Amino acid sequence: MRVNWNVVKLCFLVVGIIGLYGFSDYRSNKRKIEDIHINFLGDNTLFVSEASVNKLLIQNYGAVKNRAKEKVVLNTIEKVIQSNDMVKKAQVYFTVDGKLVSKIVQRKPIGRIESASKFYLDDMGKRMPLSQHHSARVPIITGKITGDTLEDVYVILDYVNEDDFLRKNVIGIHIEKEGKYQLKFRLENFVVNLGGVDNLNEKFKNFMAFYAKAAKDNSLEDYAVVSLEFNNQVVCTKI
Numbered sequence: 001m002r003v004n005w006n007v008v009k010l011c012f013l014v015v016g017i018i019g020l021y022g023f024s025d026y027r028s029n030k031r032k033i034e035d036i037h038i039n040f041l042g043d044n045t046l047f048v049s050e051a052s053v054n055k056l057l058i059q060n061y062g063a064v065k066n067r068a069k070e071k072v073v074l075n076t077i078e079k080v081i082q083s084n085d086m087v088k089k090a091q092v093y094f095t096v097d098g099k100l101v102s103k104i105v106q107r108k109p110i111g112r113i114e115s116a117s118k119f120y121l122d123d124m125g126k127r128m129p130l131s132q133h134h135s136a137r138v139p140i141i142t143g144k145i146t147g148d149t150l151e152d153v154y155v156i157l158d159y160v161n162e163d164d165f166l167r168k169n170v171i172g173i174h175i176e177k178e179g180k181y182q183l184k185f186r187l188e189n190f191v192v193n194l195g196g197v198d199n200l201n202e203k204f205k206n207f208m209a210f211y212a213k214a215a216k217d218n219s220l221e222d223y224a225v226v227s228l229e230f231n232n233q234v235v236c237t238k239i
Helices: 005-030 050-060 074-082 147-160 164-169 200-216
Strands: 035-041 087-094 099-106 109-113 119-122 140-143 170-177 180-185 191-195 223-227 235-238
Touching: 035 050, 050 074, 074 087, 074 099, 109 147, 119 147, 140 147, 147 164, 147 170, 147 180, 147 200, 164 170, 191 200, 200 223
Parallel strands: 035 099, 109 140, 140 170, 191 223
Antiparallel strands: 087 099, 109 119, 170 180, 180 191, 223 235
8 A cells, every 4th residue: 555645744834834833822921921011092192091901901800011922802991991981892812922902982972961960961871980091072961961961962062063063163052841852052142942853954954044143244243042943044133
C-alpha cells in the first residue's frame, strides 16, 4: 500500500496550525491587562468623567488592571458601566497589545424639569438625573409635571430640536395643564400659547410666517401673547 505523503504533510500542517493557534490563544488569555482606555463618543461627553467610570468599575467589579484577560468578563464590565445613570450604552473589548478599551456614549438631555424634583428629560423621553460634572443648556420645563404632560413635552422638544431657529430660541416650556403648553423665547418678551401637541407642523409654520412679518415690521415688542391654539391662524394680544 502506497503512502500518500501529500495527505500526511497536509495533516501535519493542519495539526501544527491548530496547535499554534491554541498556544497563542492560551498565551493571550494568560496575558495581563496592561492599561485601560476609556473613550467617550459623540459631542455629548460632559456628564460622566473617566475617574467616575474607573471608580464604578472598582466598586462593582474590582481592579481590572494587571488582571489576566481570561478572568475578565467583558459583558459584565459593559453592564457595570451602563449601570451609571448618565451612560446610554457602552462597548468593551481587548486590543492585541493587552489594553482594555471602553467606548461610552453618554445620555443626551433635551429639557430640564424644575419642580419639586429636578431632573433632565433625555432624547429618548426618559428621566435623567442632574449631573455633578456639568449643567446642560436646555429649555427649562415648569408647571404641572405628570407622566402624560412629560410625554407631550418630549414631542414638542423633539420637534423644536429638528428646527435650527426653534432650537436656538426656545428656552422654556410652561405646562398649564395637559393640552395647554406655553413656550418662552430667548430674545422676545411675548409667550407663545401652543395649546396641545396636535398639528405641530402647521402651528409652527404659521408662527414662523408671523414672526418673519413682525420682525420685518419691527413690531415683535408690541405683543404679549401669541396664540397658536386656533386652527390655521395666529391670534396675538398686544401689550
